[in-house]
Amino acid sequence: MSVKHPIVAITGSSGAGTSTVTKSFDLVFRRENIKAAIVEGDSFHRHDRKSMKVAMEEARLQGNNHFSHFGPEANLLEELAGLFKGYGETGMGKVRKYLHNADEAAPYGQQSGEFTPWEDIPAGTDLMFYEGLHGAAVTDTVNVAQHADLLVGVVPTVNLEWIQKLHRDKNQRGYSTEAVVDTILRRMPDYINYITPQFSRTHVNFQRVPTVDTSNPFIARDIPTADESFVVIRFANPKGIDFPYLLSMIHNSFMSRPNIIVVPGGKMELAMQLIFTPMILRLMENRRRA
Numbered sequence: 001m002s003v004k005h006p007i008v009a010i011t012g013s014s015g016a017g018t019s020t021v022t023k024s025f026d027l028v029f030r031r032e033n034i035k036a037a038i039v040e041g042d043s044f045h046r047h048d049r050k051s052m053k054v055a056m057e058e059a060r061l062q063g064n065n066h067f068s069h070f071g072p073e074a075n076l077l078e079e080l081a082g083l084f085k086g087y088g089e090t091g092m093g094k095v096r097k098y099l100h101n102a103d104e105a106a107p108y109g110q111q112s113g114e115f116t117p118w119e120d121i122p123a124g125t126d127l128m129f130y131e132g133l134h135g136a137a138v139t140d141t142v143n144v145a146q147h148a149d150l151l152v153g154v155v156p157t158v159n160l161e162w163i164q165k166l167h168r169d170k171n172q173r174g175y176s177t178e179a180v181v182d183t184i185l186r187r188m189p190d191y192i193n194y195i196t197p198q199f200s201r202t203h204v205n206f207q208r209v210p211t212v213d214t215s216n217p218f219i220a221r222d223i224p225t226a227d228e229s230f231v232v233i234r235f236a237n238p239k240g241i242d243f244p245y246l247l248s249m250i251h252n253s254f255m256s257r258p259n260i261i262v263v264p265g266g267k268m269e270l271a272m273q274l275i276f277t278p279m280i281l282r283l284m285e286n287r288r289r290a
């Protein structure tokens with residue numbers, strides 16, 4: 001936690017929609033003239049794609065078929081916690097990118113599946129913005145979550161998450177359905193042990209719930225659209241949240257619990273703007289006063 005150099009972390013599984021949610025924050029940052037240091041969670045994988053294959057094979061030979069990108073062994077969680085801590089103290093740190101496909105790799109003259117070199121965060125950023133798998137991670141030895149000032153979980157119902165992952169991995173990353181299903185199966189223990197517990201540490205969770213049949217996600221032809229879904233928004237601490245204002249501004253929204261507002265899927269973007277703009281402005285106001 002840092003008043004002078006605050007950290008916002010968006011956490012979700014692969015395909016949950018964290019990149020999509022990031023666009024909402026971009027809008028807030030642009031409108032409010034806030035300079036954010038962006039951290040892509042996948043850049044804290046321990047291995048590039050080639051060496052991950054080798055590490056998975058080594059694990060398999062030792063009887064572990066569940067070595068995965070969701071677990072602590074395959075990620076630099078200590079370094080991630082170190083970046084959060086260091087940025088909170090100094091506003092500095094080093095970041096890189098994981099290049100998922102040829103389009104992302106081309107501008108760097110690199111291959112898909114490689115990391116770009118580590119680079120300094122530019123001087124003079126107002127906050128750090130993390131988007132990825134482990135923003136609220138806590139293990140026996142590492143605590144990333146403790147350093148974040150605002151933690152947001154993005155968690156569709158699991159069938160929808162798998163549909164989103166299947167579509168994104170097939171259409172943007174060139175994988176087959178079978179390869180994606182294998183990955184989902186391999187990651188399951190790490191998903192339960194390291195991904196889902198994070199959503200009890202987040203300040204706000206966004207859970208997209210479809211209103212169409214997603215009972216067999218592996219044959220779904222399309223991702224349910226925004227209008228074919230609701231979004232359940234849960235606040236860990238509802239004190240200070242102006243629910244009457246949100247209910248009046250977001251048409252057809254309703255409260256399902258004292259700390260939960262449900263909005264039509266098409267209003268998710270509006271809901272994010274209304275909820276996060278005052279929160280980000282408060283972080284900036286505290287920073288100015290520090």
Ligand SMILES: Nc1ncnc2c1ncn2[C@@H]1O[C@H](COP(=O)(O)OP(=O)(O)OP(=O)(O)O)[C@@H](O)[C@H]1O
Pocket residue numbers: 012013014015016017018019020021132133164165167168208223224225226268
């Ligand atoms: N609210 C939404 N409505 C409709 N489609 C969505 C929504 N959120 C995400 N999607 C779709 O789901 C897919 C996965 O979303 P996205 O790329 O944002 O996931 P991600 O969590 O960033 O994944 P990763 O961390 O693995 O990169 C994309 O095709 C995206 O268009």
Ligand SMILES: O=C(CO)[C@H](O)[C@H](O)COP(=O)(O)O
Pocket residue numbers: 013014015042045049069098100113133173
């Ligand atoms: O999105 C992911 C995790 O968030 C990817 O699964 C991970 O980054 C590995 O990518 P690839 O299998 O394309 O090398």
